Every structure is written in structure tokens, then in C-alpha cells.
Amino acid sequence: AAGVIQSPRHLIKEKRETATLKCYPIPRHDTVYWYQQGPGQDPQFLISFYEKMQSDKGSIPDRFSAQQFSDYHSELNMSSLELGDSALYFCASRKGTEAFFGQGTRLTVV
């Protein structure tokens, strides 16, 4: 069965650089979520999209932005990267009662 695909799996960036993370949801899923998970922490909700419209916003820094495209894939853009942005970034897609996560992108800011 198709799963949530995230790319890249690993990313190393320097401080003040920009990063773009991509998420390809499960076909026919109508909601995409983005989460940030620091070491030993639970996933923190960043932002979500329902039918390509932003549906909710969590603790997402102003330096970050996201969008969902006509083909339902989503991108998380992160600018002016800081050391504290180093984390696992997960995307999830949902239809109805089931929400599935991708394997995440590990971002390291050096």
C-alpha cells in the first residue's frame, strides 16, 4: 500500500540558510500535517492543510512557511535556519479516522 513519502530523508544546512522539505500524502487523503520532533520530545504540531487550504496553525515560527499544491503534495519552507531548528520533521496525511506518518526528514543545522 502507498505510504506517506517525505524527501529528502536527511538534510544538512548551515545557519541562516534555507531548507525545503517535501511531503507526498497517501492518494485521496484530504489532510496534510507537519510536525517537528526534537530529540526525546513528542511531535509538535506546526501546520495543517485540508483540501489544499491551511486549516490550522500551531507553534510554527514566522521563518517557516508551508503550502499544499494542486497535486496535494506539500512543502515546508524554512528560512534563516537556526541551530535549534535541528530536528526530525514529520508529515502525516489523513482521511477520516486514520492518519499515517512518513518516515521524516532529519534536518541538521550546523
Next chain:
Amino acid sequence: QKEVEQDPGPLSVPEGAIVSLNCTYSNSAFQYFMWYRQYSRKGPELLMYTYSSGNKEDGRFTAQVDKSSKYISLFIRDSQPSDSATYLCAMSGYSSASKIIFGSGTRLSIRP
């Protein structure tokens, strides 16, 4: 106060034991309750979901919800070393557009 509170653990039990993992919540808007298992450096894996009070079984796993007490549990019977992972409870509103809020996770270790 966080919307979802989860017993932090860590929890270490011998193989074959029954494990009980618990979460409480404060937001009455939560209607869907999920349990995820997460291995180190991997994405959370959906184990079970439920949306009504009562019990739901799936193999060795039982999810229990008590909406009146705002309390959910996951029971694992005949625990196996391969069950060793971090377990996260998660909750959401009824709509697909609702955000999913996670508990802080319980790290479980099953000793052979």
C-alpha cells in the same frame, strides 16, 4: 497545562507481561483517539484508533477510552521484546481538518 498528558515512563517489564499505557486529556472537542508506536529515528506508526468510549481489540492490543473521565489506555498482552518502543497517544477532533495533538510518549522496554 498541556491538552494531552501521558504517563512519562520509562517502563520496563519482563516478556509476557501485560503493559498498560495511559493518557488523560482536557479538551472535550477530542473525538478520535489514536495510539502510535515509534521506533528510534522512525516515523510514528499507527497502531489503533477509536472514537467511542469502551474497548477496542486488535490482536494483543486493546485500546480503552473513557470520555467521561477523559482518560484513555492502551493494553498490550503477552508483551514481546519487539514491542520495545516509544508509544504515543494522540487525539483529534471529529473533522479531518482537525489538528492531531500528541502526548509526550512513554518509552517501553520489554526484557527477554
